[in-house]
Amino acid sequence: LEExxxxxxxxxxxxxxxxxxFSCFYNKRKKRKGTLWGERFKSVIVEQGNTLVHCLAYIDLNAVRAGIVKRPEDYRWCSIGYHIQTGNKDGFLSSDLGTPDFGVDDxxxxxxxxREYLYHIGAIDKGGKAKISRKVLEEETTEGFEMNRLRRFQYRSRYFTDSGIIGSRAFVETQYEIFKDHFRSTREKIPKRxxxxxxxxxLKRLAED
Structure with a gap:
């Protein structure tokens, strides 16, 4: 057990x-042989403060630099996207975003x-790579880089609307009764506020087994 x-x-x-x-699974599925990954993963000890925040921003901006999204939060598979789109469900990630060393507590x-740091860094030109546009930066600056309840809801609804119902309780219950036979899940779903x-x-994750 200890082992x-x-x-x-x-x-x-x-x-x-x-x-x-995953390599075994992928090779079998694609009928191929040999290595799949280019190199070993990197494990780096990062100092708190500026270094940590800069590393977080670098990762969260990857999708922007690659031209996949215009805003970091639009990409679900990064920490800021997970925070915004899921509300950091189950406390999976640290919620301080590397900021306590700057005297920020709540x-x-x-x-x-x-977000203010992220957007300003993301707007800097990086040798031809995509960046956060001036228009987007100005929009966020006007909003004070705040993420109000409506915007949070828009992001969270985007996260699950591929398999969800949103509206009043009566509407959700009615639509669920109409369409529930089309979902793979056999469990009864209850509307959540x-x-x-x-x-x-x-109602979300209607396609779950």
Whole structure:
């Protein structure tokens, strides 16, 4: 038992297992042989403060630099996207966004401070790579880099509307009864209130088994 406990607590062993198993799965599916990953993963100890925030911003801006999205939050598969689009469901990520060393304590101010830094860094030209446009930066500056309840809801609804129903409780219940036979899930779904918007309910992840 101790051997397994030590193994599961090792980041190197954890990543190795994931990469090996996915490689076997992918090679079998594509009928190929050989290595799949280019190199080993990188594990770096990062100092708190400016270094940490800069590293977080670098990662969160990857999708912008690649021209995939115009705003970092539009990309679900990064930390800022996960924070905004899911509300950091289950507390999966640290919620301080590297800002406590700057004297920022409450969550709303931490998000605002980080977004301001993120957007200004993202608007800097990086040798021909895509960047946050001046128009988008000006829009966010006008909003004070705040993420109000309506914008949060828009992002969160975007996260699950490919398989969800949103509206009043009566509307959600009615639509669910009409379409529930089309969903793979066999469990009855109960409308849940959308926090911050009075009278708004939703059902999501309707395709789950």
């Amino acid at each position: 397994y406990r030590e193994r599961f607590c090792s980041l190197s062993a954890y990543v190795k297992d994931i990469k090996q198993r 969550a709303a101010t931490q998000l605002k401070t980080y 959308v926090k911050g918007i009075e009278g708004m309910y939703s």
